[in-house]
Amino acid sequence: MKVFTLAIVCFLLPICAHCKHQQDSLLAVLKKEILKQKIYDTRKEQKIERLRNQLWRTSPYDLERQYLLCDQLYWEYKNYIFDSAHVYTKRLIRIAGHLKHLPRKYESQIKLGFIQVSCGMFKEAFDGIDQLDAALMPNEVKFRYYQLKTQAYTRLSMYNTNKFYSPVHQSESMIALICAIQLSAPHSFERFSLTAFLYHNMDKDNEAAACYRKLLRSDSLTNHQKAIAAYNLSNLTDQTEKRSLITISAICDIRSSTKETFAIFTLAQLLFKEGNIEDTEFLLKEASEQASFYGNKLYNDEIITAMRALKADQQIRSESRKNHTLTALIGILVTAIIATGIIFLIVYRKLQDVRRREGFVNEQNRQLDLLNKKLSEDAIIKEEYIGYFFQVVSGYIRKLEKIKRSSEKMIRQESYKELSEIAKGIDIKKERTSLFHTFDKIFLKLFPNFIKSFNALLKEEDQIIPKKTEVLNTSLRIFALVRLGIKDSQTIANILENTISTIYTYKFRIKSRAIVHAEEFDKRVMEIKFNDQEKRADNP
Incomplete structure (x- = not known):
């Protein structure tokens, strides 16, 4: 089974021959094909435009050529755009009426029925079917008639699962299916596909799968036919091969510009x-x-x-x-304390080394001056946030102690209603909002010109001004954390209680409006001075 699937992959996707993981490789190819689908759609649009131009230039009296061109346009639009396919089937019906050609009129009405079924318009489709007389049809048209009835009753039984009606619809589908198989051309795609469907309805999935595999070994299938065969086979295989076959079906749908498809949606459900x-x-x-x-x-x-x-x-x-955000923040602050101790230890050893190496005093002092500027900034930032950490934790301990005492008293008194009121009074959202508000105030204390400096990197019409009720908004707060050295988007998402995709979106949106390139933007943000540096710049 797996060898067979690999053979299909090698046939359809030679660029994946050396990939280690088949499913991931197929998925990667599908995503590339989705990005390229405009190329395939453009080719289809060009073909449609050529046919429309030919139809426009056709004499209004040449009904035979009009019918031929409208029929070609129907097949181009059938799985591409419903409205356009609907327009040309209606036109085919009118032309067939003018030609007084009953088989063509029936054939056109059947084509209309196919696209109506594909959009779930069952009432309209069955109204049209009821107007047709199979006895007056040639075999080729009669085959399409029974193929339409098979598809219509099958899909109706899938949507209407009522125990009274669904068996009736399935029975009607089987009768039409057998008639369609008898009228189909031997060794044709339709013969194999319909026979496989019959086997499946008879619970003979091995025989059904064999029919689809035989189809997929054929070199004469179109991309659309490969997509149908691979998708139907996926419903008869194990989970591993199922995903590969559905992905192959989706790739073929993209390449054939098929928009009326279930493959991509089904693959999304599996993923x-x-x-x-x-x-x-x-x-x-x-x-x-x-x-x-x-x-x-x-x-x-x-x-x-x-x-x-x-x-x-x-x-x-x-x-x-979000429930782990506060714990993560405490962990970060504890790590900052340890990091501060390590940094001071490094500075101490550096200073001791300077004293021992008097010959390199001037050069060492110059380097230490640069290092001390950075360490001074880190120390001030960490000192502020460490103090903030102890203040927040102390406040929470006092609150917990107060709640504990009140709870114990109410439990002893069996005052459960009051105990419930205490629990309801704990507003986690408010606490988190307060946490962010305090963070913003401390940050602007350290970087009072942050908003002004940050907006200087943006166009005037795109500059970010917090509301009167805000200190910093989400966009500014993200880059405030970046300025503090927290550059990992996942960490920022955890702290701000957002998804990582939201953080990426904010960053991308702001950088796209910047007056400098994205890399330069990050560098400029990190160069925004904090309070102590600004004072020294003003008082040299």
Whole structure:
């Protein structure tokens, strides 16, 4: 099984032949293809434009050529844009009526039914089917008629799972499926695909999988046909091969500019179950864009529901991280204390070395002067925040002691209602807001000109001014932490109780509006002077 899948990968994706992990390699190729999809879509648009120009130049009396060109435009739009496909099927029906050609009229109505089913317009599709008489159709049109009925009843049974109606729809689907197989061309894609579907409905998944594998070994399939075969086969295989096949299907959909597809959405669901949130979000967004582009509102609503579930999961994860923020901050401050002790120890040893090496006094003093400036800044910053740390912790200890005494008293008195009121009165959100507010005040005490210096790096219309109720806002606070030396985005996200993607977005948005390059911007932020340096600059 795995050897067969690898053979497909090598056939479709030669650039991945040397990759160690097949699934990750396929996913990487898919993401590259998504970034390149404008190239494939442009080719399709160019082909469509050529056909439209030919149709525009066709004589209004040449109905045969009009029908041929509209039919070609239908096939180009069928899995690309619903509205355009709908327009040309309606036009095909009108032209067939003018030609008084009943088989063509039936064929055009069947084409309309296919795109209606793809968008969940079951009532309209079945209304159209009821107007058709299979007895008056040639075999080729009759085959499409039964193929449409198979697809319509199958999808309806998937959406309408009522125990009374679903079996009826499945039965109608099986009857139409058998008729379609009998009318399909031997050894054709349709014959193998429909036969595989019949086996699957008969619980003969091994035989069904064999049909799809035989199709995928064929060199004559289009990208769209490969996508269909790979996707259907994925529903019959184990979890490992399933993801690879769905990814292959999604790649083929991109290359064929197929917007009416389930592969990318299904792959996103698999990645979500695996915990790959970043790629899940990327693929769900792509699936939503494709569904919107095609015009499938029903499918797009399903994707939006999945995106909401993803956001809810991210919110749960975020709340879990927020609960550890205070602990992380205390850990950082304790680390700062240790680091300060180490730094002072290093300075002491350096000074002792200077005394022992009188021959290098001048050079050593020059270097120590530069080092002391940096150490002085670090020491002042750490001194402020260490004091702040002890003040916050002491305050929390006093609050805990007061709550403990009150709780013990109320437990003894069995005053559980008052005890519940005490618990409700603990406003964690307010405490966190107070924490950030105090942080901002201490930071501006150390860097009083930070906002002015920071805005000097931005265009005038993009400068950031905190509201009257704020000391610093989120954008300024992120770069305040950077100025303090906390450059890791994950650490900043934990401290500010945001996701890492939000921190990246803030940084990117601000740097894109800067008057200097991104690398120079970071350097300029780190060069913003703190209070003591400014005083020395004013009083040399």
